[in-house]
Amino acid sequence: xxxxxxxxxxxxxxxxxxxxxxxxxxxxxxxxxxxxxxxxxxxxxxxxxxxxxxxxxxxxxxxxxxxxxxxxxxxxxxxxxxxxxxxxxxxxxxxxxxxxxxxxxxxxxxxxxxxxxxxxxxxxxxxxxxxxxxxxxxxxxxxxxxxxxxxxxxxxxxxxxxxxxxxxxxxxxxxxxxxxxxxxxxxxxxxxxxxxxxxxxxxxxxxxxxxxxxxxxxxxxxxxxxxxxxxxxxxxxxxxxxxxxxxxxxxxxxxxxxxxxxxxx
Amino acid sequence: xxxxxxxxxxxxxxxxxxxxxxxxxxxxxxxxxxxxxxxxxxxxxxxxxxxxxxxxxxxxxxxxxxxxxxxxxxxxxxxxxxxxxxxxxxxxxxxxxxxxxxxxxxxxxxxxxxxxxxxxxxxxxxxxxxxxxxxxxxxxxxxxxxxxxxxxxxxxxxxxxxxxxxxxxxxxxxxxxxxxxxxxx
Ligand SMILES: [Zn+2]
Numbered sequence: 001x002x003x004x005x006x007x008x009x010x011x012x013x014x015x016x017x018x019x020x021x022x023x024x025x026x027x028x029x030x031x032x033x034x035x036x037x038x039x040x041x042x043x044x045x046x047x048x049x050x051x052x053x054x055x056x057x058x059x060x061x062x063x064x065x066x067x068x069x070x071x072x073x074x075x076x077x078x079x080x081x082x083x084x085x086x087x088x089x090x091x092x093x094x095x096x097x098x099x100x101x102x103x104x105x106x107x108x109x110x111x112x113x114x115x116x117x118x119x120x121x122x123x124x125x126x127x128x129x130x131x132x133x134x135x136x137x138x139x140x141x142x143x144x145x146x147x148x149x150x151x152x153x154x155x156x157x158x159x160x161x162x163x164x165x166x167x168x169x170x171x172x173x174x175x176x177x178x179x180x181x182x183x184x185x186x187x188x189x190x191x192x193x194x195x196x197x198x199x200x201x202x203x204x205x206x207x208x209x210x211x212x213x214x215x216x217x218x219x220x221x222x223x224x225x226x227x228x229x230x231x232x233x234x235x236x237x238x239x240x241x242x243x244x245x246x247x248x249x250x251x252x253x254x255x256x257x258x259x260x261x262x263x264x265x
Numbered sequence: 266x267x268x269x270x271x272x273x274x275x276x277x278x279x280x281x282x283x284x285x286x287x288x289x290x291x292x293x294x295x296x297x298x299x300x301x302x303x304x305x306x307x308x309x310x311x312x313x314x315x316x317x318x319x320x321x322x323x324x325x326x327x328x329x330x331x332x333x334x335x336x337x338x339x340x341x342x343x344x345x346x347x348x349x350x351x352x353x354x355x356x357x358x359x360x361x362x363x364x365x366x367x368x369x370x371x372x373x374x375x376x377x378x379x380x381x382x383x384x385x386x387x388x389x390x391x392x393x394x395x396x397x398x399x400x401x402x403x404x405x406x407x408x409x410x411x412x413x414x415x416x417x418x419x420x421x422x423x424x425x426x427x428x429x430x431x432x433x434x435x436x437x438x439x440x441x442x443x444x445x446x447x448x449x450x
Contacts, residue, residue: 019448024445030442054333056340057334060333062384064290064291066407067408069408071286084316206282
């Protein structure tokens with residue numbers, strides 16, 4: 001084979017991997033022009049792992065940036081990722097608490113029926129603790145086609161929906177968003193800081209969406225909150241260490257039923 | 266961005282969320298361009314990619330390697346879904362290696378800006394025809410999926426995927442030439 005028709009193959013890619021100067025020099029020149037043979041080699045499916053390390057990454061980065069299109073927000077996908085990551089997250093459960101201990105804590109924390117059904121209003125629940133913090137939640141469901149519908153208490157929603165919560169708090173509060181479903185321990189979906197007034201529940205800059213993927217049947221979202229302040233961090237620590245909810249915690253609950261094929265009402 | 270990646274590596278959800286919102290489009294694009302996946306499968310690739318990336322993030326050595334590393338994971342997951350069992354096993358092997366990937370400083374001819382310019386110039390340089398239309402629609406306009414491009418151009422989906430793969434190999438060839446030229450000095 002004369003040098004002029006040398007193309008990339010398994011042998012030459014090994015030479016390049018070993019940084020053999022002659023091969024490096026030859027292919028730096030040869031590959032600077034289109035070559036169907038070499039491109040076919042680079043496109044083949046059965047490339048060995050680690051061949052030309054980093055080249056795929058360099059290529060994909062450039063290809064996906066070429067359009068320069070702004071990226072739309074994807075609350076649905078992010079909510080799914082969060083669910084798939086599994087809760088509770090160590091972001092708030094620091095200090096070596098394992099998932100098992102966390103589940104026990106939460107079983108204490110979220111007593112079924114706390115607040116009582118008598119307090120429930122059709123689409124907005126007000127459940128007062130013993131202290132003045134007043135808390136309400138309302139919700140909307142965002143569907144994959146982008147439509148957003150209000151969700152009433154006991155609404156039937158499809159598993160493709162992502163539930164976005166809106167709260168009203170009478171004062172600044174630390175809060176946990178917890179998911180309850182029959183037969184499984186309560187699951188913390190996130191820790192939030194509530195500000196006085198009516199706001200979307202956020203996670204940093206993002207809306208805190210709850211994905212219902214893989215859910216079937218009843219599921220309840222519970223926002224548990226207690227006044228923020230000097231004792232705020234101490235209260236969280238107490239939850240961690242002993243499972244004790246601050247006595248002035250308030251809860252707002254939203255019961256849903258997940259069933260395929262139903263659009264949110 | 267580097268700070269955001271470090272916070273995400275410590276499990277901070279807000280930082281993970283920011284990374285997701287910044288990169289989900291790029292990950293989806295890689296999945297859409299690297300196989301014959303259905304729309305739902307593409308979304309699964311996006312999911313698996315981010316779940317895996319957030320789990321492995323503490324192992325990533327350099328924040329600046331993040332986007333390339335993330336897209337490598339996406340490509341492997343897309344291959345794993347669309348190819349055979351053997352490809353899947355190799356994808357797993359490859360992934361273990363990628364996390365440790367050292368990132369040499371890039372020569373000036375390979376900054377992201379220069380690489381994007383390479384992509385655009387290569388598309389411009391293609392002769393008018395279905396190959397150029399396909400690359401332009403997918404990579405420059407960046408909105409349609411391979412399936413939608415096939416419908417618009419009246420082609421089979423595999424023909425579109427093949428053209429995208431061929432164009433991608435062209436970009437790889439040009440970037441590899443630059444990598445090697447930087448070594449020659
Ligand atoms: Zn060649």
